[in-house]
Amino acid sequence: MINNPTKFLFLTTLMGGTIISISANSWFGAWIGLEINLLSFIPLLINSSNLMTTEASLKYFLTQALASITLLFTVILSALIFAAPNSLLVMNPFINSLLSSSLLLKMGAAPFHFWFPGVMEGLTWINGFMLMTWQKIAPLMLLSYNLTLNTFSTLIIVLSILIGSIGGLNQSSLRKILAYSSINHLGWLIPALMLGENLWNIYFITYSFLTGTIIFMLQTFNISHLNQAFSYKSVPPIIKFSLFSTLLSLGGLPPFLGFLPKWLIIQSLAASSMIFTVTLMTTMTLITLFYYLRLAFSALMLSYAENTWNKPIMKMMPPFYLSVIFMMISTMSLPITSLIFHLM
Known part of the structure; x- marks a missing residue:
């Protein structure tokens, strides 16, 4: 470019x-x-x-x-x-x-999300990454000027998390799965806006890093659908493990990095006496974790295929090492951050 x-x-x-x-x-x-x-x-x-x-x-x-x-x-x-x-x-x-x-x-937040998965399906990975991250900055900042916690905002939050969770259940396209994941994360970004700028910054930076890591791996190894990720001849097992562990981190599974911003938002909402809202948000996000776990189990255990003749060539590529480094950051950052915090 x-x-x-x-x-x-x-x-x-x-x-x-x-x-x-x-x-x-x-x-x-x-x-x-x-x-x-x-x-x-x-x-x-x-x-x-x-x-x-x-x-x-x-x-x-x-x-x-x-x-x-x-x-x-x-x-x-x-x-x-x-x-x-x-x-x-x-x-x-x-x-x-x-x-x-x-x-x-x-x-593209719910219930105004009708265009988002369809547009994502027709884009390249780089343009999809820009649509899911950079293109949300200006609307979110403008939304923060007037948004208050009322019935309308609570409805938007609950619908975004619900539709983002349920919409990805029956998808086989990784672009649409990431699109519905983005809708789900908007349901967490909106309360983060109302709770404070620091929370919003932490959540958005973490979400952008995890999404960028997944898209980097998918573009490097030319993966667009789940069946390619399950048994694709040019994907080494460590890359498959990196991809699905980063997806679990994006879903917010402890002890991965993606759980850190959700943890902060849950703590802030509970401290603000929004118990009902945070209970709904947490419960519906578990649906996302369900289908991420289902995909990870299927790819790593049930639909396992490995070819030996192209593994040495793949391991010599620089993107291989970058993917492993990004995976280690996404999986190990939360324990390291917690350890540093307690030591301080």
């Missing part, structure tokens, strides 16, 4: 649009940043060697355009009714819910 000047230009304006949105002091400035971000991301999605990217980019454009129109309409309506065009705070509950809905549609 760096060798292509056009893509480098669009990547730069993509990041610039996000920075404009999160640093704007009015909703109009935030909307401009979101539009720059959108118009920069569309050319990056299109890949001439993959015909599915055209359909995915069209779906993404239409959905984001609908969300942008709703956002602009809500901001203008708020300015006309309350005469506060330069304020980032919207006090009316209905206007606030409508504004939050447009931002939730932009990042």
